[in-house]
Amino acid sequence: xxxxxxxxxxxxxxxxxxxxxxxxxxxxxxxxxxxxxxxxxxxxxxxxxxxxxxxxxxxxxxxxxxxxxxxxxxxxxxxxxxxxxxxxxxxxxxxxxxx
Numbered sequence: 174x175x176x177x178x179x180x181x182x183x184x185x186x187x188x189x190x191x192x193x194x195x196x197x198x199x200x201x202x203x204x205x206x207x208x209x210x211x212x213x214x215x216x217x218x219x220x221x222x223x224x225x226x227x228x229x230x231x232x233x234x235x236x237x238x239x240x241x242x243x244x245x246x247x248x249x250x251x252x253x254x255x256x257x258x259x260x261x262x263x264x265x266x267x268x269x270x271x272x
Contacts, residue, residue, distance in 0.1 A: 192226070192228060195222050195226070196222070196226060196228065196229055198218075198219075198222075199218075199219050199222040199223060199226070199229050200229060200232060202215060202219050203219075203232055203233065203236055204236065206219045206220075206233070207233065207236045207237055207240060208240075
């Protein structure tokens with residue numbers, strides 16, 4: 174069973190509300206599709222649906238634009254000393270749990 178099959182019958186609850194089972198499946202996989210986290214078969218199915226369905230295409234456009242906006246606005250990096258402290262703490266936690 175692919176992720177597309179697993180998404181069958183789920184409701185995305187997006188602004189378009191889904192106009193049928195294929196929309197529900199596509200919108201249920203929207204975030205993974207935009208993030209390129211779907212298996213190739215699932216991505217192809219979502220892409221094929223979106224190319225034929227204007228409401229779903231609009232949802233993809235909104236999510237893609239939002240992702241780009243967040244990426245551009247969140248380019249600050251943590252100070253080097255903070256990054257080192259976090260890395261040291263994670264390493265310490267990992268060693269503590271494995272021993």
